[in-house]
Amino acid sequence: DYYEEILAALRRGESLFSCPLEPLMEEIGVELDNDLAIEVDDTMFDILDDDCSRTNEINPGSSTYPWTSIPECITQLLFSSPRTRFSEAQKRAVLDWATALGAKDVPTLYSIKKTQDRICDLVGNPTEKVCAKSGTVFYLNSVAKAIAKDYGNPLTRFAMWDYPEEGDGRMSQVHHGYKMMHDLPDDLSPPTVRVGINIFFVDELLQLSSMEYFIPKKFFEVKITPDNNAQTLALGHIVVRTDAGFSVDPERVLTPVLSFVQTFEDIKGHATEF
Numbered sequence: 001d002y003y004e005e006i007l008a009a010l011r012r013g014e015s016l017f018s019c020p021l022e023p024l025m026e027e028i029g030v031e032l033d034n035d036l037a038i039e040v041d042d043t044m045f046d047i048l049d050d051d052c053s054r055t056n057e058i059n060p061g062s063s064t065y066p067w068t069s070i071p072e073c074i075t076q077l078l079f080s081s082p083r084t085r086f087s088e089a090q091k092r093a094v095l096d097w098a099t100a101l102g103a104k105d106v107p108t109l110y111s112i113k114k115t116q117d118r119i120c121d122l123v124g125n126p127t128e129k130v131c132a133k134s135g136t137v138f139y140l141n142s143v144a145k146a147i148a149k150d151y152g153n154p155l156t157r158f159a160m161w162d163y164p165e166e167g168d169g170r171m172s173q174v175h176h177g178y179k180m181m182h183d184l185p186d187d188l189s190p191p192t193v194r195v196g197i198n199i200f201f202v203d204e205l206l207q208l209s210s211m212e213y214f215i216p217k218k219f220f221e222v223k224i225t226p227d228n229n230a231q232t233l234a235l236g237h238i239v240v241r242t243d244a245g246f247s248v249d250p251e252r253v254l255t256p257v258l259s260f261v262q263t264f265e266d267i268k269g270h271a272t273e274f
Helices: 002-011 042-048 050-057 070-079 088-100 109-123 143-152 178-183 264-268
Strands: 127-131 137-141 192-195 198-201 206-208 213-223 230-242 245-256 260-262
Touching: 070 088, 070 109, 088 109, 192 213, 198 260, 206 264, 213 245
Parallel strands: none
Antiparallel strands: 127 137, 192 198, 206 213, 206 260, 213 230, 230 245
16 A cells, blocks of 8 residues: 555655655646645545534534634635635645644645535535537636625625726726726616615616706716715716606716605605606
């Protein structure tokens, strides 16, 4: 048994290789058959790791839920880093290195995979595996699902930008610039804005604090205050009530969303409006 022989050699302090190894030439994220890793059946990790037998019995009220322990959580974050990609061989090497140095509660690769599967079952997996007729395997990420997860994450939600920003020619972020402000079709712009407890929609009649009527077409932000804080404005049409009904001015005007007072549902609730 090569595995037992290698372990015995390590206990005796012997060198496993008499010459330096050549660099492992493998593509990041792709495991090759000749990665020099010792292949061990995954079921063996049930014996090596006591936590594995409890992976399906984690108390949802635990401070580490859905992870079994803090070390497993930290290791999962490390291996899931989008900027530092680890191959399977590299993951095994990191875990073996930590174990050899005497680190406590080092998780196994098997337990990490089981936890990853459990998290995907809980929150969903935006990545879809697709196999072409030619046999080529590739993966598709759902942009909508990924954005929804970012909005649902309290750590990333407040770092996201909801509306394009008029930057006076400045272009340092994706939401800056002329294209996002003027060339983006209206139907691809954010459809709503919240003012207080009310939610206002584009292409829907509303009433301003001046008692005028207005139909917003697009929402955006601009920094025009001395403190350089962004203010949300709406680009749309003034609507005038006449004896024949409502008349929409074809010219677009700007108005701050803080001037919105009544939604279309509120207007419909007043019989005198129609």
